[in-house]
Amino acid sequence: MKGATGRTTLGFRRTALTGAVLATALGGGAILVACGAGGQDGAGGGPAKLSVADSYIPLPPAGGMAAGYLTVRNDGGQDQLLKVSSPGAESVTMHRSTPSSMEEVASLDVPAHGALQFARGGTHLMIMGWQKAPALGDELELDLTFAKSGTLSVKVPVKELTYRPSQS
Amino acid sequence: MPRTTRTTRLAGAAAVALAAALTLTACGSSGGGSAPTKVTRQKADSPYQGTVLTKNFEKPDLQLTDTSGQPYDLRQQTNGKTTLLFFGYTSCPDVCPTTMGDIGVAMKALSPEDRQKVNVVFVSTDPQRDTPKVLRTWLDSMGSDFIGLTGDLAKVKTAARSLGIMIEDPVVNADGTVTSTHGAQVLAFLPSDDKAHVLYLSGTEEKTYEHDLPLLAKGVAA
CATH class of the missing domain: 2.60.40.1890 (PCu(A)C copper chaperone)
Incomplete structure (x- = not known):
């Protein structure tokens, strides 16, 4: 599958990318925990929270x-x-x-x-x-x-x- | 190798993302975190943290009424004594009580001996509302020995102007509230020559007053 092919050719790069995405996602999680006031999730402009x-x-x-x-x-x-x-x-x-x-x-x-x-x-x-x-x-x-x-x-x-x- | 470079850059991006997250998370700790900009400048050879004046204003010739209803002559009655002077009004919710309150805290940190050497004078820019009694009640929250002066606004404006402080007539708003003007600075007059030597812009931190007041009390040259 796509993933398998990718892993062989771009293994290292992929790890780094995953890391970046993970870090961002985790960071986002921390923000919500720290300051979240409820309301709907909204990417970008979305509703105010x-x-x-x-x-x-x-x-x-x-x-x-x-x-x-x-x-x-x-x-x-x-x-x-x-x-x-x-x-x-x-x-x-x-x-x-x-x-x-x-x-x-x-x-x-x-x-x-x-x-x-x-x-x-x-x-x-x-x-x-x-x-x-x-x-x-x-x-x-x-x-x-x-x-x-x-x-x-x-x-x-x-x-x-x-x-x-x-x-x- | 190109791949290494790329990886490094990506890791860098992750670090940025984390840093951004931390910054945002930090909003929980205090009100935005951005400390008020430092407004005081330190002259290399001055012991003071306040702004040292290069133009030493004369203490204004000003006769008004104090909070006990008695005539008060600013020059005569503060002659040879360290004097802090601020122009403001009591129905001012933000700058005036913050400024006078911070001076009050710093005054309380002084030794009783030094405290006796410092006059804190508040001149009303809204004499119609700031009667001696109103002034007294208001000032008592910051310092029971603070001097409050009220009277002819024209005299107050002239005195303020001589110090580079522009005071306007109070404006009555549509809702009946009154907005007056206050000085943007506190001036410190030294006992040696009764002239202004140090200036504190409103927004000056309480710690700055706390640092400078013992020096002012002792009449240390700026």
Whole structure:
């Protein structure tokens, strides 16, 4: 058969090829295990596969206006974050800090096989009108609505004012 | 031999594939991993990690109201004392609390003796909303000894401009929220001449403040 012929003539090369394919496949497996958020398998563009990580709300200094930060990971095709809301707050808006001010943004792209990252001094959520003044250890539900993936609900913990997820 | 070359290349491809997988997997560890770009530059002969200024701004001549409602003269009352100066507003969710919070953490790392030598001054760019009481409550989260100043915005704008900081009037948004401007930097004035010698762009890591504050407190030349 084809395989048998191939083995005799291209034995070594074939091994190397198999290795490459295997490594890729295994790598892919690891990605799914690490970050997978469920959803259908989709090669290439396919549907978005979103998950949220590293979410936190720094305890607002005067109990009022707060920021929110998180990372939306995407192991699938492109999507777009359209809206964020919370049952525990009157308003949640998306903003981008500029060197000396900030501007509201209507939507944010979640790149294919990439991440949308909210971070200090950059893109952040502005949360106002708390039903209950936030305290350390509280969790606030945020509902993230995407163009293609629908709404993802996450519980976001309230951390110290100067907390950063990269600092252990 | 051509086959060997090819095999090597293929193995290389496998390695790339693995590396890519690892990179992607690493997204689990922290928020994207890309550390904020270092904004500070180190002058070869400076002990400071902050940006050393070549133009040493005078401390602005600024009279406002402090958080106890008393008149405060910036030049007079911080005369001969190390002073960190930041312009911002309390309904600023991101940059202002992050900057002041990081300074607060670094201040707490100072010895009580050094801490007494440093004034941290926050000047409001939104005086209409930032009353002395509002300022006090907000600042208490970062440092109960932080000085908050509020008052005539025109004076604040003039003072900021003299330091190369552009402050605009607050803008009332359609939803009733107010967006003001904040400085993009914290300026450190040394006690020796009451002039600005070191600058910290917003986004400066807390560790940088922690490194520099003992030097600033002692008035070490930049």
